[in-house]
Amino acid sequence: MPQAARAPRSATRNPGPGTRSDVDPRRLALIRCGIDQRRHSVGSGYLIAPRLVLTARHVLLQADTGKLWPKIQVRLGHPRDGLTAYVGAELLWEHPEGLDVALLRIDHETDVSGPVRWGRPAGKVPLQYDGLGFPKAAAVDTRQVEHLRGVLSPLSGSGDRYVLDQGPAPAPGSGDSMAWGGASGTAVFCDDHLVGVVIREPQTYAARRLFAVPVHTFVEDAGFVAHVEKHGGGSPGVTVLDAAALPKAGPAAGRTPTERELEKLLTPLFADPALRIPHARDLARGLGYDIGGYEPTLADLSALLAAHPRALASLGGALAATGAGEANRASLTALFFQAQILECGSLLSLAEHEELFDLLHGLCKEHSTLLPRAAREALRYTVLPESLTRPRLTEDLLDNAIVELEALFDSESVPQGTPPVPALLRLVEYVAAASGPETAVKLRSWTSATATRLGIHPDALDERRRDAAHWAKRESAPVARIVMKLELDDSAGDEQYRCQFLLARTDGSHSVLHETGSPAKTPQEAAHSLREAVAATREEPGQGDHVPWVTVVVERRSLHLAVDEWTPACLDEFMPAQPIGADYRVTLSCPEMSGLRAERDTDQTRRWKLGQTSALVTDSTSVTFQQLRYLLENEHRDVAQVVLNGPADQRESWLALCLALGVPVILFDRDADGYVDSPRLRSLAPGGELDGLPERVREYRSRSLAYPGEHQARPALVWEPGGQHQRPGPLRLRDPRKGTYAS
Template sequence: MEPARLALIRGGTKDGPRSTGSGYLIGPRLVLTARHVLVDRETGEPWPKLSVQIGHPAQGPTRTAKAELLWTPPDELDVALLRIDQAMDIPGSVLWGRPAGRAPLPYAGLGYPKAAVVETREVENLRGTLSPLSGSGRHYVLDQGPAPEPGADGRNAWGGVSGAAVFCGHRLVGVVVQEPAAYGARRLLAVPAHSFAQDAGFLNHLAEHACALSELAAIGVPAPRAAPGTERTPAERALEQLLRPLFADPAARTAHARELAGELGYETADYTPTAADLVTLLLAHPRAHAALGQALAARAVDQAFRSCLTAFLTQARVLGRGPFLAPEEFDDLLYLLRGIRDEQSALLPQAARDALPYAALPGCLDRPRIEEHELADAVEALEELPDGEGIPEGSPPVPALLRLVEYVAAAVDGERQHELRAWSKRTADRIGIHGDALAERRMDAARWAERRRNSLVSRVVMELERDGAGDGDRYACRILLVRTDGTHRILKSPSSEPKTPREAASALAEAVGAARQEPGGHDHVPWVTVVVDRPGLHLAVDEWESGAPDDLLPPSPIGADYQLSLSCPDLDRLVATRGQDRERRWKKGRTSVVVTEPSCGDRDKLMHLLRTEHRDTARVVLHGPADQRQAWLEACLAYGVPVVLWDRDATGYDDADRLGELAPSDELDGLAERVRVFRSRTAAHPEERRARPSLVWEPEGSYPRTEQLHLRDPWRGTHAS
């Protein structure tokens, strides 16, 4: 890494810079950086003005040049090449590399993060550990040493380091592109150099500018050695004592240590480890102690050895020595979960929320579905969570991950179930979990799966609350799946940031997709209940459109896709008898209907009608003056009428026939579907619009109440720039 090649990149318009990032000079006129630094995020177009400052300001004067976007990969990988308008005379050339093996590598880089702003942007020396075992393989995971707090504006602390070159030793191995918000500035992601360095366009540009690409040399890590005895920590000495009973034969210890070092990706030439070296190896790699435990488990032929091994593994976890799965166990589980996710992408998040209701789950499990590239991070996060005490008392506690695996296994059939349960049993035996404890988790999982199969999702509930503190049309949004047995499950959003109508509709579409993956949900047209407060009853939620997934399918109103109705449970707090009245009307008045006509008179006469001859009626169709509709609607709901239909575009009684196509007085059970079909036809033929129907449908039984929605402004964005 050569500080003189550091680049500060600014993009913008004639009115000034709009984007700041980092880069690295890889040729006299070529700067490597992240693509998103160079483009307007709103339009996707490159900034018309790009400038680059070359050099480290602490090591002498820097030079500024104009630049143009020269190359981006055809597969939209987040890297780019800039060509500056003057050549920089910097001796030497860039060496390229690729991390090899599984051992964590120290890395370094230089960039201009927002957190390092004093009067101007200052340079930060990025440093930490690159772990080849973390992530999905599409990015390198960089665990940071320095981890600044986010700024007062909530933006990413590392904003500005996107485009920084990542070095392992003297070789460039990647480009920083992202800061995952969930890790609190402790982690960055980088695009691997090998993913773009063989692109023909990239190589042609390097050849044209006389800076040929060196071989991407494999970068390994020598096996770690122990420090002198006086410098070793109490934890190191404690682990060495726990290891002694496991290796009565020093030659066996040496053989195990060499084999373990090779399995973990370290270079083992001339590696003859002592007991202290083995401890150092165990502390250096996050999965080393688990891998050693897996190898030793095969030798646990007597109870004394088994007890010593369990004590070692337990103490290693108490000391915080990383995850409990060995590399092979981790890879096998990912393979099994990927196959299940491909068929049921909603199963893993659902099982996690039901199996671990009080755990702080990773963000990827707080959404209706999980993506394939998120599986590894999810498993790593779950490895750190306990589940409960051991059975019998004093045995090792069961990890939360094993409970989740048992729940997922119970929800699938055939070979997948057998393979997951076999994996769980092998892993539990290896780490010393008592058989009774695992059997207890398996029984819990079986009962959960049985309830899941026998209690279908009856409706999807979306709670909305307008963001009174913000500007524009934004809402707090929570989505629940309500089952036929009255239970419900909250599908937590990635954040509680207020959503636009389009964002709320998109979140709903994702939740409906998860509901359709539930047992029996594939062919069902979902019933969506939108919960609003009294002012929210006028919202045209049925006309909100979710974002189209691609150009092939145009956006569609959610009221055309789902049986969508409104609910206002807030009125229950204002009218104590409303719930009882509603249940009575459902039981006695399903076939009765009130259609308001001029003879109904004003609001007081309507209320009298609902108190007397229509005391049990379950349905009201509201016609009449638009300026009185809200008062009439609230009167109906206050008296417990569960179903109210009206045309929000109607101005008076003369518009009553506009709802005729819906047959509002016909069979009640088919009304919601008739409304959906009408909305769908209207969306397809907007020129023929006759009405804009709104439907309140208060469900039978008690509404699943959740805590009040609270709006907050979370950290925004994911890019590091």
């Protein structure tokens, strides 16, 4: 996503949006709490004096009891500079009125470069903020640093809470998992001043917003002041940061390369003060500034544009609307797209963004699957933003999706010498083609006007519009199967899995719902994601009431998983959640076995073709591994189904043998101890009609919930789909800029 370039450091205490931060990576603190060597809680902090770390109080407390963890450890510094050892710490101060903030005293003194400067944002113009923390979403093998940055609006929130609208943001967590978990305690900086401490992630904003406790609510507390002064942190005093003053260009030698380049690009358009000053005043007024006496130079205008992401597009749009832009079309086009390369401005103006958001907001509310479905088709060769890789795009994720799409371009050709088509415009054309007539007209009017301002060739936009119309006329085949690939994340410590979903359709086509950017999921979170995917397919055209079959692709070591018993979080108080195996036909698949035995796929194809009407049910006459192998290679060479009864300690090796020899359907009871338990599967008619077996198993699981005393078995069904069934690819992270997989 393009980020606003930052204006030069102000000589006054009126910073303006986009000013630099004084966050020092050497002062960054990773806090972990627990009992002895076992970690239970992770948080962030900031060294404000040689032995004092500022953090959020709740990081130090046990969630269930509210008591302080007996062991607190702190590691200082940024990992890029080499890992330092953890040192012990103790709670030194907490707010007397219960604010979520605390001071830790660490065991060893650390050199720091001077006292922290404390600030209080004022006025009404939003300020850029940043900070360094350790959120869960940034974890790989260990906790990694995330550079938090975005906008702090003094008018949002309340006197004891700041609202931080985060720029780069992870996908929201699900269930009890919070994407920003671990970022609590992060120090928030605006214009070289520490202004707040991150304390919470509100779930209603889909990981795009954080709350922080303002510095001014605690920094003048007598106990806080005494501890800071005693430990060499100076005398804390709060400076008011008023962003009402317009950004001004500093000395030429101190200007950023971005500002200098912007000034060159602006010269052909705004060299004349008679044109520049009225447009600049209108722009500044629209951004919320007091424009009294404002007569900017080109350098001042560059500083203003660098401070606000949508200022440049807004200025160009205003110039084009007056007709003056037509005479300067080449300069305008160069300005817009060079700014994209410089990452100093967003694609859309304030008015364009607001209009598009209003148009799409209603669609997200009524048809939450439309934008992701259109994106998968319109931008099939583009690495989609995380918010569009899910089955649904809800209203709270819409703005995030728009912002991320502004940085992307489609991969199709354009007339020579004209700019590439933004991916956002192409997607809007596809959404328009699938919408009602009234909405379609408004969306196409928006793309036409925006394309004209950007200098997009009309033929390029018309080509995308024709492609969209062709796509909308095609009837999408129903989803026949949802494939959920699970890989155990060994680095997560607990039972967590990386997930990926694929929608396989009745016509043989497929589409992938990428989950690669998401952190590893607990079984409950994976079940929640599956439920979302199934619910979204029901809203697709032509799907009707058809409930897709769920194939869970697992590694060989995970064939024992009772995935069908995983339960998502409750939807509401009236309908308690139940295991996914009771709602859907859930079967296991292990394609990994094909890589271990070359003949496996050939054997599997033969068994599907010749053996669907027969089954091998193991009993006491087939009691050894070697005997089972003999039966499958001779008398039951073509059988497609095996019911594994027998000793529990032999089941794993027998199951692997059946899979290696190409048996596509294997049924067994997870709780069976031996042959004496084999009657528990008889109600499933395992030797009966094969195609109906998955539904019979689902009904059994469902009835077991309703009548737990009647049923004792825990059936597991392995079902390897016949033919060339598509499977999700490797779970690898992707580089959005290159559009390719990057390990």
